[in-house]
Amino acid sequence: MAKYNILMHEMVPEHWLVPVKDEENILKSLGVTKGQLPKIRKSDPVIKALEKMEGEIVPGRIIEIVRKSRTSGIAKIYRTVIGE
Amino acid sequence: MTILAWKDTLKKVKELIDKAPVGYVLDYEVQPDKSIKEALITVTGKTFVAKAKISKIAPYENEKNVLKKKKDRLKTLVMVEKIEEIQDDIVNYEEVSGGSIDKILSFSVLAKKEEAKIEQREPMEEKLSSDVKSLLRQVEKDGEKLPVKIAEKLAEAKKQYKIEGKDFDKLVKATIEKYKETGVDAYEAVGIVGAQSIGEPGTQMTMRTFHFAGVAEMDVTLGLPRLIEIVDARKTPSTPSMTIYMTEKARGDEDRAVALARSIESTTLLDVADIEVNTTESYVLIMLDKQKMLERGLKREEILPRLKKIRMQKTTITEEDDQIKLSLDEPSFKKIYQLYENLKTFQVKGLDGIKRAIVKFDQKAKEWVIYTQGSNLAGVLELKDVDFARTKTNDIIEISQVLGVEAAREAIIEESTSTLHNAGLNTDIRHLMLVADMMTFTGVVEAIGRHGISGKKASVLARAAFEITSKHLLNAGLIGEVDRLNGVAENIIVGQPITLGTGAVKLSYRREE
Numbered sequence: 001m002a003k004y005n006i007l008m009h010e011m012v013p014e015h016w017l018v019p020v021k022d023e024e025n026i027l028k029s030l031g032v033t034k035g036q037l038p039k040i041r042k043s044d045p046v047i048k049a050l051e052k053m054e055g056e057i058v059p060g061r062i063i064e065i066v067r068k069s070r071t072s073g074i075a076k077i078y079r080t081v082i083g084e
Numbered sequence: 085m086t087i088l089a090w091k092d093t094l095k096k097v098k099e100l101i102d103k104a105p106v107g108y109v110l111d112y113e114v115q116p117d118k119s120i121k122e123a124l125i126t127v128t129g130k131t132f133v134a135k136a137k138i139s140k141i142a143p144y145e146n147e148k149n150v151l152k153k154k155k156d157r158l159k160t161l162v163m164v165e166k167i168e169e170i171q172d173d174i175v176n177y178e179e180v181s182g183g184s185i186d187k188i189l190s191f192s193v194l195a196k197k198e199e200a201k202i203e204q205r206e207p208m209e210e211k212l213s214s215d216v217k218s219l220l221r222q223v224e225k226d227g228e229k230l231p232v233k234i235a236e237k238l239a240e241a242k243k244q245y246k247i248e249g250k251d252f253d254k255l256v257k258a259t260i261e262k263y264k265e266t267g268v269d270a271y272e273a274v275g276i277v278g279a280q281s282i283g284e285p286g287t288q289m290t291m292r293t294f295h296f297a298g299v300a301e302m303d304v305t306l307g308l309p310r311l312i313e314i315v316d317a318r319k320t321p322s323t324p325s326m327t328i329y330m331t332e333k334a335r336g337d338e339d340r341a342v343a344l345a346r347s348i349e350s351t352t353l354l355d356v357a358d359i360e361v362n363t364t365e366s367y368v369l370i371m372l373d374k375q376k377m378l379e380r381g382l383k384r385e386e387i388l389p390r391l392k393k394i395r396m397q398k399t400t401i402t403e404e405d406d407q408i409k410l411s412l413d414e415p416s417f418k419k420i421y422q423l424y425e426n427l428k429t430f431q432v433k434g435l436d437g438i439k440r441a442i443v444k445f446d447q448k449a450k451e452w453v454i455y456t457q458g459s460n461l462a463g464v465l466e467l468k469d470v471d472f473a474r475t476k477t478n479d480i481i482e483i484s485q486v487l488g489v490e491a492a493r494e495a496i497i498e499e500s501t502s503t504l505h506n507a508g509l510n511t512d513i514r515h516l517m518l519v520a521d522m523m524t525f526t527g528v529v530e531a532i533g534r535h536g537i538s539g540k541k542a543s544v545l546a547r548a549a550f551e552i553t554s555k556h557l558l559n560a561g562l563i564g565e566v567d568r569l570n571g572v573a574e575n576i577i578v579g580q581p582i583t584l585g586t587g588a589v590k591l592s593y594r595r596e597e
Contacts, residue, residue, distance in 0.1 A: 003200050007204060009472065011483065011487055012488060013490050015490070040490075041527040046488035066209070067490070072231030073231055
């Protein structure tokens with residue numbers, strides 16, 4: 001790993017690993033299935049950084065992304081972790 | 085901590101484990117160094133398989149009862165006290181001399197890589213004021229939604245105009261009502277509206293490449309070519325460029341900025357020296373140009389150790405004043421030219437890919453900023469004095485590799501809005517956000533168009549309607565594809581109402597049994 005913490009970079013929004021027990025609620029409120037959410041690869045640098053804190057993140061987990069939005073202030077979106 | 089490392093066979097490693105403590109002879113010269121107490125051995129070049137405690141490093145003088153790495157050309161003796169099997173990644177180490185060890189190492193002095201502590205940022209939601217937080221909570225309790233930005237405005241209005249109690253509740257209710265009205269209706273064709281909103285101003289854009297504002301020596305692609313480049317998700321932009329910010333301590337200091345800029349500019353040997361080949365006596369003469377070296381901030385002492393790393397031929401290096409002579413041990417016409425070719429592109433300083441670095445003073449922020457031609461994000465972020473959190477590149481693919489998809493999405497929005505704004509055009513950011521969201525949907529940056537999103541549509545007819553009609557229809561016929569007629573394009577082709585707006589509603593009658 002590198003000498004820097006990429007989670008601190010201005011362009012990287014907040015990434016949070018969603019606890020398995022909360023997944024169902026989130027999907028229900030959005031009215032979608034896991035497969036319909038946008039994806040994030042397991043090999044993504046941010047997932048690798050999260051793995052340093054949370055242990056291994058298996059494909060199928062949901063990541064909550066809190067973006068600084070230009071239109072709505074703060075925007076929360078979700079991505080499903082996929083392999084590769 | 086510095087560590088010795090070398091590549092060996094599994095058999096030798098086993099032998100070492102059996103016989104330790106024992107002397108071991110390496111085929112490379114190692115300077116005796118008391119601080120080196122450990123050695124790592126790799127077999128595959130990918131992971132280290134054994135860690136050894138070493139007590140002595142000395143030149144080899146035909147001692148007996150020692151193990152040898154090779155039969156001849158042995159140079160250094162190390163005393164192995166203890167050795168044990170381990171599993172450690174080579175990636176976690178770096179070469180002490182400053183190089184990287186992406187190549188399989190045969191011998192090297194390494195240091196454990198410094199690693200930043202990975203931790204989360206303070207959540208943005210926590211930073212909101214208590215008024216806004218309580219307002220949002222109240223709205224959520226009523227089963228409604230309100231964006232943070234609007235909630236902030238409401239809280240501000242409450243303070244400014246002293247709206248209290250029931251009046252404020254009324255205001256909130258009316259705001260929510262209005263907010264809902266402004267939303268996009270279900271089955272509205274946002275993609276098409278977005279495409280038109282970007283396409284129309286696009287017709288007014290220039291086809292020319294402009295010069296970078298203020299820095300005449302640097303070209304940056306702007307206008308329509310740049311916009312096309314962004315949506316095409318090109319591997320490398322035609323004019324990659326970085327903006328490097330410096331840490332708080334260094335940003336006011338011109339000397340440090342210049343020094344940093346000089347140290348990242350990639351300099352080849354040919355940039356600072358003339359190279360001559362003598363084929364009859366089989367040597368290469370490097371004549372260093374003092375003036376050019378001064379400009380690049382390069383010292384003669386820095387070049388020599390790097391030169392020793394060219395180990396492709398057996399050469400002897402002699403130096404006098406500003407001339408370095410590399411002569412082949414065995415004269416060969418072919419090899420001397422090979423060496424010459426290698427030397428011409430030999431990088432003596434800097435980071436790969438960065439062609440130029442220019443230091444500029446930002447009047448507004450009162451700090452020194454470095455602009456570069458060429459981009460190497462991963463390399464620059466590692467450097468001292470660099471404020472890594474703000475440093476940026478315009479290479480979107482590189483951002484996705486170093487900082488992830490979400491950062492790439494951010495970069496697509498940022499780059500496309502600034503391109504449009506530079507041309508004096510105002511496109512609503514929502515359209516560009518939609519484009520960025522679509523491009524990063526699968527977790528990697530994908531192009532819009534034939535090779536990206538449009539080429540991966542589920543419907544054959546939609547793909548055929550876009551580009552290369554016959555190819556898609558032929559392929560679909562060959563493998564027997566089914567088209568469910570869910571999208572817009574395919575329904576227009578067959579002459580049905582499209583699944584948009586009122587056409588999206590389907591009525592079906594279920595007969596009572």
